[in-house]
Amino acid sequence: MYTIVTKEKLSPVIDFMKVKAPAIARKAKPGQFVIIRVDDVGERIPLTLADWDDKEGTISLVAMQVGTSTYKLAYLNAGEHILNLVGPLGLPSEIEKFGTVVCVGGGVGVAPVFPIARALKQAGNKVISIIGARSRDLLFWEERLRSVSDELTVTTDDGSYARKGLVTEPLKEVLEKDKQVNRVIAIGPAIMMKFCSLTTKPFGVKTIVSLNSIMVDGTGMCGCCRVSVGGVTKFACVDGPEFDGHEVDWNLLFNRQRIYCDEEKSSLESWKSCHCQSA
Numbered sequence: 001m002y003t004i005v006t007k008e009k010l011s012p013v014i015d016f017m018k019v020k021a022p023a024i025a026r027k028a029k030p031g032q033f034v035i036i037r038v039d040d041v042g043e044r045i046p047l048t049l050a051d052w053d054d055k056e057g058t059i060s061l062v063a064m065q066v067g068t069s070t071y072k073l074a075y076l077n078a079g080e081h082i083l084n085l086v087g088p089l090g091l092p093s094e095i096e097k098f099g100t101v102v103c104v105g106g107g108v109g110v111a112p113v114f115p116i117a118r119a120l121k122q123a124g125n126k127v128i129s130i131i132g133a134r135s136r137d138l139l140f141w142e143e144r145l146r147s148v149s150d151e152l153t154v155t156t157d158d159g160s161y162a163r164k165g166l167v168t169e170p171l172k173e174v175l176e177k178d179k180q181v182n183r184v185i186a187i188g189p190a191i192m193m194k195f196c197s198l199t200t201k202p203f204g205v206k207t208i209v210s211l212n213s214i215m216v217d218g219t220g221m222c223g224c225c226r227v228s229v230g231g232v233t234k235f236a237c238v239d240g241p242e243f244d245g246h247e248v249d250w251n252l253l254f255n256r257q258r259i260y261c262d263e264e265k266s267s268l269e270s271w272k273s274c275h276c277q278s279a
């Protein structure tokens with residue numbers, strides 16, 4: 001059992017929680033993730049390490065409510081427990097002195113970008129961050145990102161805060177203006193990562209994305225997280241989750257993300273109807 005030490009709402013549908021997990025906090029590296037099971041009838045779901053504190057023995061998770069497991073998680077309070085939690089999983093982000101790095105975070109992807117941007121800054125890079133959300137109420141951690149960035153641009157799709165538009169627009173401007181961009185890291189919804197990769201391709205700037213394929217075991221055995229990168233089959237849980245965005249077969253990823261759409265919808269409806277009746 002893993003105790004939720006603190007919990008905070010970052011938006012009406014996004015929760016931040018610190019969870020007691022000393023063994024994971026000791027080993028965690030930027031880009032890695034955990035797989036949790038909220039209760040004994042729950043699915044295993046992956047969540048990226050948004051931060052960790054070795055001294056406190058805690059890890060930080062940021063989860064957006066999209067289906068049954070993330071709704072269940074959102075209903076847990078500080079002092080309550082997550083049944084199972086395994087990690088750190090996946091290969092850590094490549095952290096080196098590249099020169100100038102652009103870190104792009106979209107939606108809940110802002111959380112995993114934070115420890116990567118911080119590590120890149122500590123490694124001596126110039127870090128230009130761009131974060132975006134659909135609207136103001138879904139935007140979080142602007143100040144955290146600013147604290148580890150040399151420059152920060154914020155966008156909202158609907159213009160309810162900061163610059164109106166998509167993250168790809170300031171990304172293109174930075175690439176046009178700053179000929180010295182050495183690497184781009186883009187994390188967010190798959191469609192955003194695809195378009196960030198398309199934006200950077202003509203400039204020939206290596207672009208790393210973190211693939212959010214469906215996962216079950218997280219150890220390379222079930223094959224559920226299968227993706228195709230450069231024409232080669234990879235398992236996102238053990239070969240990634242970070243890959244070269246210019247090499248990813250995005251259509252395969254989109255199709256595989258939709259495999260259980262009907263089951264996910266009916267599972268959430270059924271959970272909501274039980275939860276509402278018992279509340």
Ligand SMILES: Cc1cc2nc3c(=O)[nH]c(=O)nc-3n(C[C@H](O)[C@H](O)[C@H](O)COP(=O)(O)OP(=O)(O)OC[C@H]3O[C@@H](n4cnc5c(N)ncnc54)[C@H](O)[C@@H]3O)c2cc1C
Nearest residue numbers: 045046047048063064067068069070212213214215257264
């Ligand atoms: C490596 C990795 C890191 C992730 N990090 C975060 C994070 O930090 N914060 C966050 O909010 N989300 C993160 N996700 C996505 C998160 O795992 C899914 O939103 C979650 O599994 C949805 O489960 P659900 O039961 O709430 O929704 P469901 O109704 O089951 O599904 C809703 C959507 O989530 C996707 N999904 C469902 N089950 C899984 C699964 N087991 N693995 C991956 N995707 C799934 C489906 O494709 C569907 O589009 C990450 C995904 C991966 C692969």
Ligand code: FES
Nearest residue numbers: 216218220223237
């Ligand atoms: S989640 Fe099973 S192989 Fe990756």
